[in-house]
Amino acid sequence: MKKYATFLWDCFRLSFVGDWRYHLWMTILTLVSLAGLNAYCHQLVHGLVATGMTDQVSWGLYIANFTYLVGLAAAAAMLVIPVYIYRNMHLHDVVIFGELLAVAVIVMCLLFVMVDLGRPDRFMHLLWRFNFPISMLTWDVIALNGYLLLNLHICGYLIYCAYCGRKPSPVFYVPFVFIAIVWAISIHTVTAFLYVGLGGRPFWNSAIIAPRFLASAFAAGPAFIILTLQIVRRFTRHRVADDALLALRRIVQVAMIINIFLLICEVFTEFYTDSAHVASSQYLYFGLHGRHGLVPWIWTAIGMNLVATLLLVLPASRGLRVLNLACILAIAGIWIEKGMGLIVPAFVPTPLGEIVEYYPTVHEIVIGAGIWAFGLLLYTIFVRVSVPVLAGELTYDKRAGRSVQMGLAKE
Amino acid sequence: MGDSREQDTGSAAERNSSELTRRGFLSHGVVALAGTSAVAAALAPLAHLKRDDIPTIEEFLQKHYKEMTAEDKERVFSRIAKAVESRYQVRTKLADPPPMAGVEFVYGLNLSRCIGCRKCVHACVEENNQSRSPEIQYIRVLEMQKGSIDVETSDHHYDPPLVPNSAKYYMPVQCHQCADPPCVKVCPVEATWQEPDGITVIDYDWCIGCRYCEAACPYWARRFNFAEPEIAPDQVNPNMAYLSNRPREKGVMEKCTYCLHRTRVGRMPACLEVCPTGSRKFGNVLDPASEVAYILRHKRVYVFKEDVGTIPRFFYYFDERGSRYSEPIAPAGTGGSG
Numbered sequence: 001m002k003k004y005a006t007f008l009w010d011c012f013r014l015s016f017v018g019d020w021r022y023h024l025w026m027t028i029l030t031l032v033s034l035a036g037l038n039a040y041c042h043q044l045v046h047g048l049v050a051t052g053m054t055d056q057v058s059w060g061l062y063i064a065n066f067t068y069l070v071g072l073a074a075a076a077a078m079l080v081i082p083v084y085i086y087r088n089m090h091l092h093d094v095v096i097f098g099e100l101l102a103v104a105v106i107v108m109c110l111l112f113v114m115v116d117l118g119r120p121d122r123f124m125h126l127l128w129r130f131n132f133p134i135s136m137l138t139w140d141v142i143a144l145n146g147y148l149l150l151n152l153h154i155c156g157y158l159i160y161c162a163y164c165g166r167k168p169s170p171v172f173y174v175p176f177v178f179i180a181i182v183w184a185i186s187i188h189t190v191t192a193f194l195y196v197g198l199g200g201r202p203f204w205n206s207a208i209i210a211p212r213f214l215a216s217a218f219a220a221g222p223a224f225i226i227l228t229l230q231i232v233r234r235f236t237r238h239r240v241a242d243d244a245l246l247a248l249r250r251i252v253q254v255a256m257i258i259n260i261f262l263l264i265c266e267v268f269t270e271f272y273t274d275s276a277h278v279a280s281s282q283y284l285y286f287g288l289h290g291r292h293g294l295v296p297w298i299w300t301a302i303g304m305n306l307v308a309t310l311l312l313v314l315p316a317s318r319g320l321r322v323l324n325l326a327c328i329l330a331i332a333g334i335w336i337e338k339g340m341g342l343i344v345p346a347f348v349p350t351p352l353g354e355i356v357e358y359y360p361t362v363h364e365i366v367i368g369a370g371i372w373a374f375g376l377l378l379y380t381i382f383v384r385v386s387v388p389v390l391a392g393e394l395t396y397d398k399r400a401g402r403s404v405q406m407g408l409a410k411e
Numbered sequence: 412m413g414d415s416r417e418q419d420t421g422s423a424a425e426r427n428s429s430e431l432t433r434r435g436f437l438s439h440g441v442v443a444l445a446g447t448s449a450v451a452a453a454l455a456p457l458a459h460l461k462r463d464d465i466p467t468i469e470e471f472l473q474k475h476y477k478e479m480t481a482e483d484k485e486r487v488f489s490r491i492a493k494a495v496e497s498r499y500q501v502r503t504k505l506a507d508p509p510p511m512a513g514v515e516f517v518y519g520l521n522l523s524r525c526i527g528c529r530k531c532v533h534a535c536v537e538e539n540n541q542s543r544s545p546e547i548q549y550i551r552v553l554e555m556q557k558g559s560i561d562v563e564t565s566d567h568h569y570d571p572p573l574v575p576n577s578a579k580y581y582m583p584v585q586c587h588q589c590a591d592p593p594c595v596k597v598c599p600v601e602a603t604w605q606e607p608d609g610i611t612v613i614d615y616d617w618c619i620g621c622r623y624c625e626a627a628c629p630y631w632a633r634r635f636n637f638a639e640p641e642i643a644p645d646q647v648n649p650n651m652a653y654l655s656n657r658p659r660e661k662g663v664m665e666k667c668t669y670c671l672h673r674t675r676v677g678r679m680p681a682c683l684e685v686c687p688t689g690s691r692k693f694g695n696v697l698d699p700a701s702e703v704a705y706i707l708r709h710k711r712v713y714v715f716k717e718d719v720g721t722i723p724r725f726f727y728y729f730d731e732r733g734s735r736y737s738e739p740i741a742p743a744g745t746g747g748s749g
Contacts, residue, residue: 030446034453041456045464047661048620049545049638058625058635118620118635118662121466125600125619129475137599137623199719200593200629279563351631351716352551352584353562 003396007163010394015381021235022384029377036370039363040115048118051364056356057347059116061364064339065371066112068220069105070144070191071213071338075221076102076151077184078251084177090243096158096390097232098225099151100382102184106148108375115367136194143187150180159386165395188213195346203280203346206269212262213338219255220334222248223327228383230320236387249323253312256330260309263302263337283355284345291348293357298341304333463498463660475601476614476654487616488653495651495658499642503649505657508675510608516669516724517609517696517703518680520583522713523730524690527552527574527581530743531682531691535585538670538681539656540648542640549634549667550585550682560713573739584715585682586611586632586667587723594624594633603664609724610669612654618663625664629719636661669693687740696724 018026043050053060079098082088114120132138154173161168192210199205226248233240270281282288287295308329317323349355360368388394473487488505495503532550541547553565557580565582575581592611595603602617603624625633639661651657652672659665670680674693683691694701706712710728717723 031449034449037450038453038456041454045456045459047636047638051637053637055625055631055634055637058622113621116621118622118664119618121471122600122617122619125475125602125617129601129617131599131601135597135599135623137597137621141599194623198593198597198627199721200627200716276561276563346626349563351562351629352553352567353565354567354631 003164004160006396006399007160010163010399011385011389014385014388014394018384026377026380029373029380032373033370033377036367036373039366039370042363043115043367044120050361052358052360054356054358056350056354057344057358059343059347060358061340061360061368062112062116064343065368066109066116067191067342068335068339069109069112069375070187071217071334072221072224073102073105073109073147074184074188074214074217075105075225077181078218078222079225079248080177080181082247082251084174084181088247090241090247093238094225094229094240094244096155096386097228097383098221099155099180100386101221101225101228101379102151103148103155104375104379104382106144106151107378108371109144110148111371111374112368115371136190136197139190140187140194143183143190147180147183147187150176150183154180155382155386159389162390162392163395165392165397185214188217195342200351201346202277204342206266208262208266209342212259212266215255215259215262216334216338219252219259220331220338222251222255223330226252226327227324227331228379230324232383232387238387238391245320245323246318249312249317252327252330253309256305256309256312259334260305263305279349280345283348284341288349289355291355291357293359294340294344297336301333301336301341304329305337308333463494470616473616475617477604484653491653491657495647499644499647499658501644501647501649503647503651506650506652506672507654508652508672510606510610511675513697514695515609515697516588516674517694517707518588518669518725519692519703519706519712520725520727521688521690521692521730522580522582522727524688525552525581525583526688526690526740527554527569527576527579528687528740528742530685530687531583533743534681534685535667537646538648538673539668540642540651540658541634541665542636542638542642542659543646544641545638547634547636547640547665549632550583551631552581552583554579555582570742572741574742575739582715582727584630584632585725586669587630587715587721587725588667588669589721589723591720591722593627593629593721597623597627599623606654606671608671608675610671611666612668612671613664613666614654615657615659615663615665620662620664622664629716629721630723633664633666635664 039050051060051062076095076098079091079095083091083095114123117123126138126141130138130141132142154176157173158168189210192213195201195204196206196209226245229240229245229248232238267281267285270278279288283291284294284298286292308326311317311322311326311329314322317326344358348357469490474483479487484507488507492503492505495501529550529552532548532552535541535549536543536546539549541549551567553562553567554569554576555562556564557578562582566579569576569579588609588611590605590609592605595605595611599621600617600619602619603611603613605611620635622635625635636659640659642658647658648656650672655668655670655672670678670682674680680691680693683693692702692706694703696703696707698704706728707726711731713727713729714723715725715727
């Protein structure tokens with residue numbers, strides 16, 4: 001127990017140690033997080049009127065980001081599957097970064113849900129009367145928290161073992177790795193079902209939403225990991241083989257192609273049929289009755305996704321610069337498409353045919369940015385701590401003789 | 412992070428944190444102070460929280476309506492009545508009329524008669540203690556194009572000096588009190604449920620404000636208190652019940668309850684009483700002698716969005732001889748807001 005406390009203390013201390021760039025990055029993230037906290041306090045006092053949401057468009061930026069981030073959390077699964085199921089060892093050493101990302105991202109998801117609640121003080125009501133299994137939201141609560149615990153356990157166990165200088169025992173983590181794979185797929189499916197099951201919202205009431213969710217998740221998650229790994233490679237001594245990046249590139253490549261294929265399926269069904277159900281899609285892609293709020297966004301997203309897919313298919317993206325560009329385009333494109341592009345159009349027009357557009361307020365944007373900054377802060381700390389620990393540069397035994405910084409200076 | 416540059420700054424960092432030197436102590440102190448004041452500044456808006464906004468322990472531990480015993484209810488209701496009195500200077504006794512046995516309420520609306528005067532909209536707001544600013548309305552009257560039942564071609568914000576416009580017809584929409592309500596299905600905390608007499612109610616003290624029910628409703632019948640509700644004390648209706656029209660707080664959902672504080676004790680809903688054309692009919696569908704049962708048997712009936720399968724307890728009907736508009740009158744209030 002004392003050893004574990006020492007471990008946590010060392011992790012805590014380590015998260016403050018770094019060069020000026022690290023400190024600058026962390027200071028910026030902290031300040032943005034605090035700005036978000038400030039805006040949230042304002043929202044707590046005045047109510048959700050501080051946001052751009054209305055009775056007509058009752059979910060906005062928060063739920064859009066929540067939806068996107070659930071997808072990003074898939075990154076872990078897409079690294080784990082090749083390693084543990086297909087025995088593709090290129091990715092073995094980087095699996096942990098995917099799982100750490102999952103932890104940080106799920107924390108962000110939970111925060112985005114919390115800030116969307118009108119009465120966060122009544123959060124405990126979920127424990128007293130839990131409408132399970134009827135409400136899909138209760139499924140999502142279980143799926144997300146379960147996924148958080150699974151990944152916390154796997155990462156925590158592996159890193160702690162490295163800290164203690166012993167070999168991790170497969171019994172304590174391999175079964176959880178397999179459970180986490182199935183669980184990762186379930187978090188997207190359940191989150192998609194949250195929307196798909198609503199008969200009064202034809203834009204969501206389509207069986208293709210869940211598969212599209214998975215496809216875009218399996219593109220955005222690994223794309224994010226590719227960028228992370230390049231940063232890890234550049235700024236730490238952790239070795240990341242080109243093969244690992246190229247293996248991830250293939251995953252993103254295939255997922256992007258499937259994503260675009262499913263998009264075409266959906267767009268065709270909506271517009272060729274041209275029934276009354278098309279109104280929301282019409283609003284999203286072309287505007288409805290002179291309202292075009294989302295049109296520039298969605299076409300930007302489609303453009304980004306198409307360029308990203310093209311780059312990924314071309315051999316040029318074996319070069320890391322092009323690969324980075326493709327990943328950034330894919331992440332941003334999917335953020336728009338799976339965020340605002342999926343949530344807002346379902347509310348326009350309303351079930352009574354009224355068209356009210358949604359524009360997030362400054363407060364809402366600052367709160368969202370704050371949560372993003374906080375998530376990145378967490379992830380930076382996770383990566384910053386886990387790299388030297390996993391490399392065996394910081395262990396309990398070494399600690400006895402030398403200070404934390406000595407271990408680092410040796411890097 | 413720990414690349415080659417780290418080694419240049421490494422020695423400074425080492426001095427800073429390994430030993431408690433005077434300089435290290437000072438710089439740590441400055442950082443800690445700056446951090447604390449930044450957090451305090453971030454939390455500063457909380458100083459504007461009102462007393463009512465912070466739940467007392469009693470409020471925090473209040474049980475779900477269905478779990479309250481008779482004593483619990485007495486205690487909770489008197490506490491709420493006191494809160495209403497201190498806030499609005501209105502003496503009230505919170506009622507809790509139970510559903511009547513053998514009663515299932517159904518609402519019928521005559522599309523041939525409705526003239527779109529919106530008197531129902533405003534009577535509802537006054538009866539049910541909705542927030543006046545921002546105004547929350549449970550009923551939305553649509554001005555429909557003749558020859559179409561498509562709500563997308565309707566006008567929500569028509570505002571002529573006189574109604575009706577003989578080139579249009581009018582369709583008021585409110586909660587349809589569905590027999591298979593999607594709003595109840597999706598609520599994660601069972602804060603909303605269907606009563607035995609068919610009315611879907613909300614425990615305003617249990618709702619967490621996730622607005623999933625609002626997304627699920629095909630009739631756009633639910634409203635959220637985005638801001639602190641405001642009602643002038645002289646406009647508060649003191650005849651109030653726990654499950655219907657007691658004043659709400661910010662951050663919770665609300666909806667039409669067929670005025671259960673009236674209808675469960677034998678009166679008619681406020682929207683029906685105020686209707687100048689007799690377009691609204693309300694009653695117990697299980698009683699074959701009731702007006703609604705007669706209309707369902709004999710009239711041409713239309714169920715809005717029957718295809719979504721929620722089995723509404725609200726229907727529209729037509730007169731066989733066509734429209735029977737009365738003399739034009741001035742509509743109530745201004746255009747539908749919110």
